[in-house]
Amino acid sequence: MNRKKLQKLTDSLTKNCKHFSKFEVKCLINLFYNLVGEVTERQSVIIGLDRNAFRNILHMTFGMTDDMIMDRVFRGFDKDNDGCISVTEWVYGLSVFLRGTLEEKMKYCFEVFDLNGDSFISKEEMFHMLKNSLLKQPSEEDPDEGIKDLVEITLKKMSQSEFEAQVFKDPNEFNEV
CATH class of the missing domain: 1.10.238.10 (EF-hand)
Known part of the structure; x- marks a missing residue:
């Protein structure tokens, strides 16, 4: 992602994200694209994090092991129910998950x-x-x-x-x- 697109996306997400600073949003966007790049390195279109990739993140980062809870957490992030977590869903989901009221x-x-x-x-x-x-x-x-x-x-x-x-x-x- 070029710098101009990253800046525009960061500004857009920061406006609606209550719990992260602009710098944190930018870091989360970069992390997202790094994670998606690992999953879809051979695909030309970046769709998002699929269920398995997200479950792996939950397991490795938060120590979650219960399949049902990981699936339900995935559904909580995947607001449009398309089977993938977009960068927007990623940032907003982590905002509530990590720092929500x-x-x-x-x-x-x-x-x-x-x-x-x-x-x-x-x-x-x-x-x-x-x-x-x-x-x-x-x-x-x-x-x-x-x-x-x-x-x-x-x-x-x-x-x-x-x-x-x-x-x-x-x-x-x-x-x-």
């Missing part, structure tokens, strides 16, 4: 857990999200039963406003996640 992070986390997009987190959705995330302890009890019990205690069916109310009760607990 408590409200922005709550909204993002709710979207990650709301698997069917109906604006509620059901017991089934919570079960699927927790199933692979919790450490399984060796015991005679069915491990799924323990997860079901935890989900039952946690919620029956939770709307976004109820989710936010729970987070506001103890924001420090939310930041540890």
